[in-house]
Amino acid sequence: MPPALPFFDIQPQLATPIYRQVMEQVQRQVAGGQLRAGDELPSVRAVAERHAINPMTVSKAYSLLEAQGLLERRRGVGMVVAAGVPTAGGDADRLALLAPALESAAQQARELGIPPEAALAAFERLLHPDPKETP
Amino acid sequence: MPPALPFFDIQPQLATPIYRQVMEQVQRQVAGGQLRAGDELPSVRAVAERHAINPMTVSKAYSLLEAQGLLERRRGVGMVVAAGVPTAGGDADRLALLAPALESAAQQARELGIPPEAALAAFERLLHPDPKETP
Amino acid sequence: MPPALPFFDIQPQLATPIYRQVMEQVQRQVAGGQLRAGDELPSVRAVAERHAINPMTVSKAYSLLEAQGLLERRRGVGMVVAAGVPTAGGDADRLALLAPALESAAQQARELGIPPEAALAAFERLLHPDPKETP
Amino acid sequence: MPPALPFFDIQPQLATPIYRQVMEQVQRQVAGGQLRAGDELPSVRAVAERHAINPMTVSKAYSLLEAQGLLERRRGVGMVVAAGVPTAGGDADRLALLAPALESAAQQARELGIPPEAALAAFERLLHPDPKETP
DNA sequence: GTGGTCTAGACCACC
DNA sequence: GTGGTCTAGACCACA
Numbered sequence: 340m341p342p343a344l345p346f347f348d349i350q351p352q353l354a355t356p357i358y359r360q361v362m363e364q365v366q367r368q369v370a371g372g373q374l375r376a377g378d379e380l381p382s383v384r385a386v387a388e389r390h391a392i393n394p395m396t397v398s399k400a401y402s403l404l405e406a407q408g409l410l411e412r413r414r415g416v417g418m419v420v421a422a423g424v425p426t427a428g429g430d431a432d433r434l435a436l437l438a439p440a441l442e443s444a445a446q447q448a449r450e451l452g453i454p455p456e457a458a459l460a461a462f463e464r465l466l467h468p469d470p471k472e473t474p
Numbered sequence: 475m476p477p478a479l480p481f482f483d484i485q486p487q488l489a490t491p492i493y494r495q496v497m498e499q500v501q502r503q504v505a506g507g508q509l510r511a512g513d514e515l516p517s518v519r520a521v522a523e524r525h526a527i528n529p530m531t532v533s534k535a536y537s538l539l540e541a542q543g544l545l546e547r548r549r550g551v552g553m554v555v556a557a558g559v560p561t562a563g564g565d566a567d568r569l570a571l572l573a574p575a576l577e578s579a580a581q582q583a584r585e586l587g588i589p590p591e592a593a594l595a596a597f598e599r600l601l602h603p604d605p606k607e608t609p
Numbered sequence: 610m611p612p613a614l615p616f617f618d619i620q621p622q623l624a625t626p627i628y629r630q631v632m633e634q635v636q637r638q639v640a641g642g643q644l645r646a647g648d649e650l651p652s653v654r655a656v657a658e659r660h661a662i663n664p665m666t667v668s669k670a671y672s673l674l675e676a677q678g679l680l681e682r683r684r685g686v687g688m689v690v691a692a693g694v695p696t697a698g699g700d701a702d703r704l705a706l707l708a709p710a711l712e713s714a715a716q717q718a719r720e721l722g723i724p725p726e727a728a729l730a731a732f733e734r735l736l737h738p739d740p741k742e743t744p
Numbered sequence: 745m746p747p748a749l750p751f752f753d754i755q756p757q758l759a760t761p762i763y764r765q766v767m768e769q770v771q772r773q774v775a776g777g778q779l780r781a782g783d784e785l786p787s788v789r790a791v792a793e794r795h796a797i798n799p800m801t802v803s804k805a806y807s808l809l810e811a812q813g814l815l816e817r818r819r820g821v822g823m824v825v826a827a828g829v830p831t832a833g834g835d836a837d838r839l840a841l842l843a844p845a846l847e848s849a850a851q852q853a854r855e856l857g858i859p860p861e862a863a864l865a866a867f868e869r870l871l872h873p874d875p876k877e878t879p
Numbered sequence: 880g881t882g883g884t885c886t887a888g889a890c891c892a893c894c
Numbered sequence: 895g896t897g898g899t900c901t902a903g904a905c906c907a908c909a
Binding site: 719 | 871
Binding site: 451 | 483489506507571572575576578579580581582584585586592597598600601
């Protein structure tokens with residue numbers, strides 16, 4: 340039982356379509372180990388109501404993840420993380436998933452003429468967001 | 475004379491539309507100082523042929539940049555970086571342009587369960603890509 | 610240029626959802642060689658109008674086939690059979706695609722107590738449907 | 745006494761709903777003569793345990809067959825094949841029940857470009873599955 | 880012209 | 895309760 344699933348972090352104003360935001364977050368949470376084989380996902384309707392979006396949008400995300408083999412449909416129960424999925428990807432796998440975002444950021448830094456040290460410092464600040472949130 | 479413009483780095487398979495890839499790269503190169511007021515841009519036709527994309531796509535990007543005041547149309551010459559454009563943004567400005575990419579990468583790293591040090595190390599490797607390119 | 614694409618054979622009254630009927634027919638026509646790498650598919654709107662179904666239904670089929678790697682989206686052009694797809698599957702591949710249908714029919718024949726010869730004869734009649742259509 | 749009922753052949757991963765798989769198999773075994781008027785069916789609970797499915801699913805199938813007049817509920821005994829049911833349909837009736845499956849297979853063979861002889865041969869192989877199972 | 884996304888709502892099917 | 899399918903229609907983005 341996943342205790343208090345944080346649902347998802349949906350931002351409709353982004354260029355990335357909502358259904359893709361859902362897909363990518365599930366993919367990363369599976370790769371990161373927050374979601375493991377057999378874990379249930381929040382129901383289509385629950386997610387839709389929570390974020391005030393259309394159930395079909397959520398359903399689309401889930402269906403595509405099912406087609407990818409990441410989720411399984413349990414009739415009358417809902418969607419669960421597929422059995423064959425490794426509990427957590429190796430470090431290399433996870434870094435591979437992060438690579439595109441880092442490459443894009445690095446290219447932008449270069450185009451902006453920002454020195455590597457400055458870019459690194461800014462990134463480090465974002466990685467340790469708010470120390471006082473863990474009392 | 476812009477010394478051997480590297481044209482652009484166009485990837486049609488990305489979700490980001492091609493005309494936006496062009497726009498963003500010009501914007502960043504101007505902000506970063508690689509492109510300065512008066513510099514010529516490669517012709518629409520040249521860019522289109524080089525990357526096997528539709529000339530209308532390049533033209534659309536240039537036109538939107540012109541509407542933004544970043545480029546100017548010089549009769550018989552082509553597009554040049556507009557006169558009023560500051561030679562290079564301040565450090566804060568440039569970091570602000572980089573911030574969204576870094577935030578996105580940081581969020582992904584967190585969701586993937588990648589420790590900050592590993593993410594930083596990977597980023598650093600990408601920021602110093604190939605030492606022998608600077609002879 | 611595929612000369613006079615026969616579109617698809619859609620039967621809304623079947624239990625099989627329409628989007629699956631489309632998917633399966635494309636898959637089989639690719640495996641059978643009627644559709645080859647680079648061939649264009651009829652546009653979403655054309656198919657929808659032709660069969661009086663909703664464009665989204667067709668779009669869903671195409672999108673899933675794209676996710677499978679069988680189709681590619683050409684921006685502003687439409688969907689084409691993906692480049693990496695083999696011109697026609699080997700005989701074994703094609704028979705493998707046919708197997709489930711044959712197995713199901715064989716099981717039903719057994720359950721119905723129909724002797725193999727009778728089932729075979731009935732099948733043969735259906736495989737040579739209408740000799741006078743080739744004048 | 746039905747001699748060692750083979751229960752059913754249930755495949756939850758198929759698109760066909762489980763209760764329909766049960767219904768169709770009973771219908772065909774009655775049409776084929778394997779099940780005759782008065783024969784007992786395995787209990788709901790037994791079927792459910794045997795195939796690890798929900799008892800309500802089996803019950804639904806039985807109830808629908810009862811509504812069709814194919815089965816009868818005998819107090820304290822369970823479901824039996826109804827009295828009025830003909831011992832076995834005529835050959836034409838049974839072939840009519842098989843026809844849809846054969847038509848579907850024939851269409852698929854055509855779309856796959858499989859020559860009739862090859863399809864027939866494959867079908868024949870499946871109809872004579874395992875000679876040594878009849879000792 | 881092309882496909883993509885999202886909505887609102889209906890109805891179905893399964894468990 | 896669960897997800898699936900389809901519709902009608904709007905609006906966007908790309909080439």
